[in-house]
Amino acid sequence: MTGTDDDYVYDEETGEWITASAAAAKRATDTVVEVRDAVGNLLADGDSVVLTKDLKVKGAGQTLRRGTVIKSIRLTGDPQEIDCRYEGIKGLVLRAEFVRKR
Numbered sequence: 001m002t003g004t005d006d007d008y009v010y011d012e013e014t015g016e017w018i019t020a021s022a023a024a025a026k027r028a029t030d031t032v033v034e035v036r037d038a039v040g041n042l043l044a045d046g047d048s049v050v051l052t053k054d055l056k057v058k059g060a061g062q063t064l065r066r067g068t069v070i071k072s073i074r075l076t077g078d079p080q081e082i083d084c085r086y087e088g089i090k091g092l093v094l095r096a097e098f099v100r101k102r
Contacts, residue, residue, distance in 0.1 A: 033079050041101040043082065045074050049099035060089045069102060070094070 006019045035043045048071045055064045074083040
C-alpha cells in the first residue's frame with residue numbers, strides 16, 4: 001500500500017486502474033483547448049494580438065484596420081474564436097486566423 005487514502009477509478013482509454021486524483025488531472029488536461037493565431041503561435045488568456053486583415057464589424061458599422069492592437073483577449077473554448085474588448089464595440093469575438101500574437 002502506498003500510504004494514501006485515495007480511491008481508484010478505471011480508466012477506459014488505457015484499461016488500467018488509476019487514482020482518482022490522477023483521473024481528475026487527466027480530465028483537466030483533456031479539456032484544455034489550444035488556440036493558435038494566423039502564424040501558429042499559441043494564444044492564452046490576457047495576450048495582446050494584432051489584426052492581420054481589415055475586418056468589418058457587423059452591427060457596429062465600424063471597420064477594424066489591419067495592425068490594430070487588441071489587448072487582454074480571453075479564450076472561449078472554441079479553437080478558432082477569441083473574445084475581446086475594443087472601444088465602442090461590446091461582445092467582440094474574433095477568429096484566430098485573423099490575428100497574430102504581439
